[in-house]
Amino acid sequence: MTPSRQVGRCLDDEHRSHLELLNRVEQALGRSAGADVGTIAASLLHHLEHEIGRHFDFEETQLFPLMAEAGDGDLASLLTEEHDNIRAVADELAPLARAAAAGAPEPAASAVLKRLMLELVERQVAHIQKESMALLPLLDDLLDDETDRQLAFAYAAN
Amino acid sequence: MKPPTRRLAGGFLAGAGSRLLPASLPLRFFGAGVVFHAGAWLALLAGAADWPGWHGGLGWPLAALHLITLGTLLCCAIGASLQLLPVATRQPVRSQRLMAALWWAYVPGVALLALGMGRAEPYWMATGAAAVLAALALFGALLGMNLRGARGMPGVVLHGWGALLALALLGLSAVALVGLWLGRPLLDTGAARGLHLLAGAFGVMGLLVFGLAYVLLPMFALAPVPDERRQLASGAAAIVAIALAMGAAFGAAPTALRLAAIGAGTLALVLHLQLMRQTLSAGMRRDFGRALVLMRIGWSSLALALLLALALVLGAPAETFGRLFGIAVIGGWLLSFLFGVLQRILPFLASMHAARGQKRPPTPSALTLDRPLAWHLVCHVTALGLLAAATLGAPAALALATALATAAALVGLAGALCFGIFFAVLMRRLQQARGGGNRPPN
Numbered sequence: 165m166t167p168s169r170q171v172g173r174c175l176d177d178e179h180r181s182h183l184e185l186l187n188r189v190e191q192a193l194g195r196s197a198g199a200d201v202g203t204i205a206a207s208l209l210h211h212l213e214h215e216i217g218r219h220f221d222f223e224e225t226q227l228f229p230l231m232a233e234a235g236d237g238d239l240a241s242l243l244t245e246e247h248d249n250i251r252a253v254a255d256e257l258a259p260l261a262r263a264a265a266a267g268a269p270e271p272a273a274s275a276v277l278k279r280l281m282l283e284l285v286e287r288q289v290a291h292i293q294k295e296s297m298a299l300l301p302l303l304d305d306l307l308d309d310e311t312d313r314q315l316a317f318a319y320a321a322n
Numbered sequence: 323m324k325p326p327t328r329r330l331a332g333g334f335l336a337g338a339g340s341r342l343l344p345a346s347l348p349l350r351f352f353g354a355g356v357v358f359h360a361g362a363w364l365a366l367l368a369g370a371a372d373w374p375g376w377h378g379g380l381g382w383p384l385a386a387l388h389l390i391t392l393g394t395l396l397c398c399a400i401g402a403s404l405q406l407l408p409v410a411t412r413q414p415v416r417s418q419r420l421m422a423a424l425w426w427a428y429v430p431g432v433a434l435l436a437l438g439m440g441r442a443e444p445y446w447m448a449t450g451a452a453a454v455l456a457a458l459a460l461f462g463a464l465l466g467m468n469l470r471g472a473r474g475m476p477g478v479v480l481h482g483w484g485a486l487l488a489l490a491l492l493g494l495s496a497v498a499l500v501g502l503w504l505g506r507p508l509l510d511t512g513a514a515r516g517l518h519l520l521a522g523a524f525g526v527m528g529l530l531v532f533g534l535a536y537v538l539l540p541m542f543a544l545a546p547v548p549d550e551r552r553q554l555a556s557g558a559a560a561i562v563a564i565a566l567a568m569g570a571a572f573g574a575a576p577t578a579l580r581l582a583a584i585g586a587g588t589l590a591l592v593l594h595l596q597l598m599r600q601t602l603s604a605g606m607r608r609d610f611g612r613a614l615v616l617m618r619i620g621w622s623s624l625a626l627a628l629l630l631a632l633a634l635v636l637g638a639p640a641e642t643f644g645r646l647f648g649i650a651v652i653g654g655w656l657l658s659f660l661f662g663v664l665q666r667i668l669p670f671l672a673s674m675h676a677a678r679g680q681k682r683p684p685t686p687s688a689l690t691l692d693r694p695l696a697w698h699l700v701c702h703v704t705a706l707g708l709l710a711a712a713t714l715g716a717p718a719a720l721a722l723a724t725a726l727a728t729a730a731a732l733v734g735l736a737g738a739l740c741f742g743i744f745f746a747v748l749m750r751r752l753q754q755a756r757g758g759g760n761r762p763p764n
Contacts, residue, residue: 293607
């Protein structure tokens with residue numbers, strides 16, 4: 165199931181590391197009522213502040229226009245809508261996670277943090293599911309060798 | 323050639339939006355299935371005293387059986403097929419009016435048929451059966467049109483054609499059985515019953531369950547589509563097994579044909595389970611909780627049913643082993659698998675409908691009330707265990723068997739009500755989400 169294009173492999177690697185992180189968060193939150201929500205939220209900070217934006221921006225600016233040109237605009241729209249929903253959760257979650265990283269959150273803030281982290285996990289896992297099954301295989305048809313090389317280089321340099 | 327994952331997911335996801343039926347169409351079939359499920363346990367409760375000595379004649383146990391098979395299993399399978407098959411086979415959605423008409427003929431027909439069976443009113447039963455058969459003919463036509471134009475997914479399509487052929491045989495055997503009760507025999511009683519059981523449980527439902535698993539499991543587990551040649555081999559073995567067993571039901575070399583049918587059925591199951599195991603081990607989400615537990619109960623029950631069938635062929639008492647075989651097939655395999663699937667696809671389908679025109683729509687878990695599903699699982703397994711115990715106790719202790727059947731009906735009813743609460747809450751949250759007010763919390 166490994167994608168044959170370099171871009172596909174980069175995105176697949178990131179999906180797998182995102183899934184690993186999200187699974188860890190989900191398991192930690194489900195482990196017990198006394199889970200350290202603040203520490204778990206802090207572990208998500210880099211993901212919220214850097215990874216999500218970088219990954220989504222690349223797909224939206226470089227890949228989705230190519231998909232639309234090739235007649236897969238419906239799928240590109242669906243994935244863009246999901247990006248917007250995930251960004252909205254991340255925007256709400258990031259300041260709370262930053263505060264939690266600085267000190268233990270109040271019980272009320274912990275409850276909101278937990279709810280938002282679980283929402284992020286559910287939305288992003290479902291989104292990765294769609295991209296792994298639909299977007300990555302599509303790249304094999306969509307990119308020629310030269311475009312693949314250029315995009316992979318641009319993504320790595322970003 | 324496009325990779326297999328693309329054939330499923332690209333078509334599925336890109337087409338899912340445009341091929342999404344109005345929520346009320348598939349959900350009305352699932353809703354009826356949920357209500358009939360509770361009705362089945364109520365019917366068993368009404369006929370608990372008859373259960374130990376029941377031999378397949380008219381009465382509440384027969385009504386309970388048909389409320390499960392036609393009311394719950396087939397009704398939900400129709401709803402799932404109408405929504406999933408056009409997406410999986412990249413076919414346009416057929417007339418929505420026909421789909422609505424199908425529900426209006428089928429659901430009251432099943433209710434009248436079950437009432438006629440329970441109250442031993444052959445003419446009510448015949449009227450209900452006529453409505454059900456008309457609805458199934460319409461469903462068969464819709465399914466046939468879809469399969470004829472199918473692109474891709476050859477394994478799923480083979481199972482679909484097998485189920486369609488079995489649907490025709492199910493209708494034929496149903497006419498023969500109703501004819502018997504009306505005093506106009508068309509077929510020998512044993513042959514008609516055998517054909518009916520095989521066509522209904524294994525042919526229609528069994529093949530749909532095997533075929534739709536190749537669409538659903540990869541979706542749930544985030545895995546590639548299973549090897550299509552093996553899907554075809556498993557499907558072919560299953561169809562051969564059913565055909566051999568049907569031949570045996572008509573009295574042609576019954577022992578040899580039944581043994582061959584069990585062999586072919588075992589091969590079909592082994593291949594199917596290998597594909598399911600590969601799907602789960604290759605998936606990025608290997609554990610989907612309670613739904614997977616129910617599916618595993620389903621697969622184990624089918625293996626148990628094949629062992630019970632072998633015992634029957636080798637001379638085990640038909641009274642006890644035949645009934646245990648029925649419980650393993652209908653309750654253990656088909657019903658468990660169905661509820662495993664329903665608790666995954668209902669929130670997913672509802673969230674897709676809730677998402678239409680909404681910013682940050684609710685997630686499937688935000689629409690799900692989880693606790694009743696946990697209780698449903700416990701009640702489902704306990705009820706089937708009690709029913710099996712009632713069957714084992716029946717020859718020696720009638721009073722004990724009746725008490726156990728009553729307990730099974732009560733526990734099963736509690737489980738059905740729990741699933742009903744999950745469904746009702748899901749519908750309410752979907753309505754809230756679409757109305758824009760009182761959005762369910764994510």
